[in-house]
Amino acid sequence: MTAPRLHADDVTLAYDQRVISRGLSAEIPDGSFTVIVGPNACGKSTLLRSFSRLLKPSAGRVVLDGKAIDRYKPKEVARTIGLLPQTSVAPEGITVADLVARGRYPHQNFLRQWSTADEAAVWAAMEATNVQSLATRQLDELSGGQRQRVWVAMALAQETPILLLDEPTTYLDIAHQIDLLDLFAHLHREGNTIVAVLHDLNHAARYATHLVVMKDGEVVTTGAPRDIVTAELVGDVFGLSCLVIDDPVSHTPLVIPKSGQWQD
Amino acid sequence: MSAVAQRELVVCGALALAIVLLAVVALGTGDYPLSVVEVARAMFATDGGFDTTIVLEWRLPRVLVALVFGAALALSGAIFQSVTRNPLGSPDIIGFATGSYTGALIVLTLVGDSYVSTAVGAVGGGLVTAAVVYLLAYRRGMQGFRLIIVGIAVTAILHSVNTWLLLRAQVEVAMAASIWGAGSISLVGWDEALPAFAVLAVLAATVIVLARGMRQLELGDDAAKAHGLRVEPARLALLVVGVALIAVVTASSGPIAFVALAAPQIATRLTKSAGLPLVASALTGAFLLLAADFVAQHLLPSAVPVGMVTVVIGGLYLIGLLIGQARKPL
Numbered sequence: 260m261t262a263p264r265l266h267a268d269d270v271t272l273a274y275d276q277r278v279i280s281r282g283l284s285a286e287i288p289d290g291s292f293t294v295i296v297g298p299n300a301c302g303k304s305t306l307l308r309s310f311s312r313l314l315k316p317s318a319g320r321v322v323l324d325g326k327a328i329d330r331y332k333p334k335e336v337a338r339t340i341g342l343l344p345q346t347s348v349a350p351e352g353i354t355v356a357d358l359v360a361r362g363r364y365p366h367q368n369f370l371r372q373w374s375t376a377d378e379a380a381v382w383a384a385m386e387a388t389n390v391q392s393l394a395t396r397q398l399d400e401l402s403g404g405q406r407q408r409v410w411v412a413m414a415l416a417q418e419t420p421i422l423l424l425d426e427p428t429t430y431l432d433i434a435h436q437i438d439l440l441d442l443f444a445h446l447h448r449e450g451n452t453i454v455a456v457l458h459d460l461n462h463a464a465r466y467a468t469h470l471v472v473m474k475d476g477e478v479v480t481t482g483a484p485r486d487i488v489t490a491e492l493v494g495d496v497f498g499l500s501c502l503v504i505d506d507p508v509s510h511t512p513l514v515i516p517k518s519g520q521w522q523d
Numbered sequence: 524m525s526a527v528a529q530r531e532l533v534v535c536g537a538l539a540l541a542i543v544l545l546a547v548v549a550l551g552t553g554d555y556p557l558s559v560v561e562v563a564r565a566m567f568a569t570d571g572g573f574d575t576t577i578v579l580e581w582r583l584p585r586v587l588v589a590l591v592f593g594a595a596l597a598l599s600g601a602i603f604q605s606v607t608r609n610p611l612g613s614p615d616i617i618g619f620a621t622g623s624y625t626g627a628l629i630v631l632t633l634v635g636d637s638y639v640s641t642a643v644g645a646v647g648g649g650l651v652t653a654a655v656v657y658l659l660a661y662r663r664g665m666q667g668f669r670l671i672i673v674g675i676a677v678t679a680i681l682h683s684v685n686t687w688l689l690l691r692a693q694v695e696v697a698m699a700a701s702i703w704g705a706g707s708i709s710l711v712g713w714d715e716a717l718p719a720f721a722v723l724a725v726l727a728a729t730v731i732v733l734a735r736g737m738r739q740l741e742l743g744d745d746a747a748k749a750h751g752l753r754v755e756p757a758r759l760a761l762l763v764v765g766v767a768l769i770a771v772v773t774a775s776s777g778p779i780a781f782v783a784l785a786a787p788q789i790a791t792r793l794t795k796s797a798g799l800p801l802v803a804s805a806l807t808g809a810f811l812l813l814a815a816d817f818v819a820q821h822l823l824p825s826a827v828p829v830g831m832v833t834v835v836i837g838g839l840y841l842i843g844l845l846i847g848q849a850r851k852p853l
Contacts, residue, residue, distance in 0.1 A: 275663065313748050337751030344745035348608070353797030364739055365751040369732060417750065 262322070263289050264452070265310060265340070265421060270319035272305050272476075279305045280476035282319070287421070287469075292447040293454045294463040297473035298497050303456045304345065304425055306473070310454065311342040311423045337365035341419035345426050347410055349398045355409050356394040359384055362416030384415035388442060404435035411442065422446065424455040428462070440466050460497075464488050464512045472496055488512035531794040531803060538793075538806035542590065545810065549589075549817050550582050580713075588708045588716050589816045589829070590809040592772045593782055595723045597790070597808020598730055599772075600783030601799040602765035605737050606758055607667030610844060613784040614769045615837075617674025620778035621681040622652025623770060624704050627777075628688040631700045638715060641703060642774035649770035652677060657762065706777040706830020708816060719775050726771070727805075729764050734801055737761055741798050779830045781837025782808050782815075788844075 266286040272279045279302040287293050287310070295303040308314040309321050312328050320327040328336060341362075349358055362384070363377045385391040388408040398406060407427065414422060424443065428436040436459075444466055447453045457463045463470060464484040472479045472487065474496045480487050490503045493514055500522065506513040550566075551557040555577055557565065565574035566583075600613045607617075614620060626648015627641050634640045660666070660673040685704075689697050711719075736757035739747040744754050769783060786808035787799045793807070794800045815836065816829040823832075 311749055313745055332751075333748070333753055334751035337749060340749075342745070342749035344743065344749060346743065347746045348741070348743040350741045350798035352791075352795060357797055361738060361742060362750065364735070367735070369735070372735070413746075414749075 262325070263287055264324050265322070265454075267306065267309060267316075267321045268319050270309060270316035270321060272302065272309055272314060273317050274305075274314075278317075278476075283476065283478065284319075285471055285478055285481070287452060287454055290447075290450065290452055291469040292444065292467050293452075293469045293471060294467035295454070295456045295471045295473060296458075296460055296463045297479075301473045302476040303471075303473050305476075306471075307423055307425050307454065307456050311340060312336055313342070313344075334365040337417065337419070339419055340421045340423060341414040341417040342423045343410055343414045343425060343427055345429075351399065353398055354394070355390055355396055355398060355401075355412075356381065356385070358398055358409060359390075359412045359416050362413040365417060380416050380418050384412040387415055387446070388412040404431055404438065407431060407435070407439060408442075411439070415446075420450075421452045421454070424453065426456050426458065428457065428459070436462065460488075460493070460514050461506075464514070465506065465509045484511055488514070531796050531800055534790075534794045535803050535806055538803065538810060542806065542810050542813065545813055545817065546586050546590070549586050549813060550578050552817070552821050553577075553582065584711065584713050584716050585708060585816070586813065587720075588711045588776070589813040591716075591720055591723060592708065592776060592779070593786070593808040593810070593812025594805035595726070595768045595772050595808075596779060596782040596812065597786035597804045598727065598801060599765045599768035600785075600808070601787035601790075601801055601804040602730070602737070602761050602768075603783070604787050605741060605799050606761055606765075607670050608741075609667055609671055610788050611784075612667055612671050614765060615778065615780045615783050616678070617671055618652050618656055618678035618681060619649045619766055619769055620773055620780065621678045621685065623649040623773040624778055625681050625685055625688070626651070627703060627774075628685055628692075628700050631696055631703070632688060632692045635696075645774040645777075646770040649766060649773060652681065653762065653766040657759075702828070703777040705828040706779040706833070707828030708776045708779075708812075709820075709826075709828070711775050715775055719771055722771050723768065726764055726768050729760075730768075730801065733757065733761050733764065738798060777828070777830060779812070779833055781833040781840065782812050784837060785840050786811055 263286050268284055270283050271281045272283065283306065285306060295306060297303045305314060309316055315329060322328065323331065323336065323339065359381050360377065363380060366377065367373070382391065385394060388411050390405065390408050390412055393401065393405060398409060401409065428439055431439065440462060443453050443455065467484055469481065470484050470487060471481050472492065479496055480492065488503060490501050493499055493501050493503065500517045502515040502517055503512050504515060547559055547562055551559060551562045557574060557578070561574055562578055565578040568575065603612045603614050603617070604610055606612070623645040626644040629648070630640045630644025656670065656674050656677050660669040689700060692700065736752055739750055739752045740754065740758060748754050772779065787804040790800050790803035790807040794803045812829065815832045819827050819829040819832045
């Protein structure tokens with residue numbers, strides 16, 4: 260078996276002196292919808308940041324297509340790996356189309372600033388996220404759900420085969436969360452490799468083809484949700500006593516908490 | 524072309540027209556008034572005689588200096604406000620103008636009064652201040668808010684240093700320094716203006732190259748990095764150019780407040796653009812400084828340095844800005 264396009268080899272991840280993970284290895288299977296889950300502060304966003312080159316490992320290396328990711332030119336990586344950051348800021352008054360167009364930066368340079376390929380990519384991205392009718396609207400006027408779709412469109416406009424999503428559904432209501440996850444599942448079926456950090460274990464179990472379960476900066480286990488999500492694992496990792504049943508709709512594991520007055 | 528870009532184009536055209544009109548009026552105003560036709564004839568006729576001397580030799584340098592310096596100050600302000608994401612993140616607020624004054628004062632007291640040494644002192648003072656502020660504010664990357672706070676603190680320290688230097692200086696030196704410190708473009712002739720113009724042109728060209736990175740930085744560091752921008756080098760390059768722009772102007776004219784602070788914000792409101800519009804800011808700055816110099820020269824009972832006019836308008840503007848910010852929910 261050959262190594263997947265994107266993997267982390269024995270990396271140590273730290274902010275200044277604060278070490279989050281030591282000797283961590285993780286793989287992103289090609290063409291997978293990988294979801295990284297784990298309790299708060301387990302280092303899942305940190306791992307995603309290292310995959311997206313936002314955090315340079317203090318030891319070990321993140322490998323893209325057989326070469327350490329920091330040996331590429333930044334724009335080269337940006338044409339292969341897109342990222343939806345946890346927080347983004349938009350300049351006041353920017354329109355949806357203008358914002359999405361800024362995702363084309365890695366495909367442009369000083370001499371070739373705007374091309375028909377850029378135009379096409381921007382429209383395709385807005386179509387995929389269903390925001391094309393909002394193209395001339397200002398971002399400030401939109402609802403939270405619409406705004407998040409626009410940010411996704413900006414990442415899609417980058418036209419990268421790998422897309423990283425850092426807690427993309429946080430702060431959205433349940434309908435918008437599902438809406439967005441359906442969109443990611445669609446992008447996955449279209450052939451993109453998706454890597455997301457999610458908080459909701461049931462969402463993760465439903466949408467992921469590959470789970471990476473983390474605790475205290477280490478990978479506890481990986482695999483298809485159906486194979487690995489058990490009451491024992493949830494108890495181990497989250498310290499939550501629960502029942503895992505078959506989701507009657509998607510036939511994926513469904514975690515039912517048994518805490519508080521329902522404890523047995 | 525989008526509606527926003529169209530609006531920006533229209534606003535820029537209107538600003539350019541206003542600048543030309545104001546420039547013609549300024550060229551015709553003075554102890555020896557000239558009509559619009561006379562100004563035009565003096566500009567383009569080969570044998571304009573005395574009128575040509577007045578317009579081309581006496582008045583044109585000052586008008587051009589006002590326009591170019593105003594544009595440079597505004598560009599510098601736009602860069603700083605974009606990088607710090609704050610309308611208060613202007614080089615005159617965060618200490619570079621004060622640092623230039625300190626540099627000039629040190630040179631004036633130690634070396635003596637000459638245009639070149641003052642200019643070198645001012646540029647050096649501005650750059651050293653900028654470096655100190657940047658290093659003090661740098662912590663795992665640069666955050667705009669910290670840059671402003673550190674800048675304000677450094678400004679306060681430098682103000683007292685400046686006062687101390689003035690008190691220790693000989694009376695004539697202190698006089699010369701105070702005149703320089705008021706910010707005036709009346710003493711800048713062709714000989715001083717042309718080298719400054721050349722340097723500013725190079726800097727403006729650099730801004731055009733860096734502008735695309737600036738637009739990425741507006742999206743936040745994470746998004747900019749994810750798009751393949753080398754964030755810290757790009758930001759440092761922008762800050763260096765921003766400092767250089769204001770340092771060159773300050774070296775020639777002394778500190779001129781308000782233009783860097785206000786022009787980008789006025790231009791943003793006029794164009795309703797996303798992010799700070801660079802061309803419109805430059806044009807607004809050019810117009811503002813020319814207008815302020817016109818007021819300083821002709822509309823006040825006795826002529827004063829243009830820096831005094833901009834400081835008064837700037838103070839009022841700053842109060843308005845602070846009130847507006849205080850009302851805005853965080």
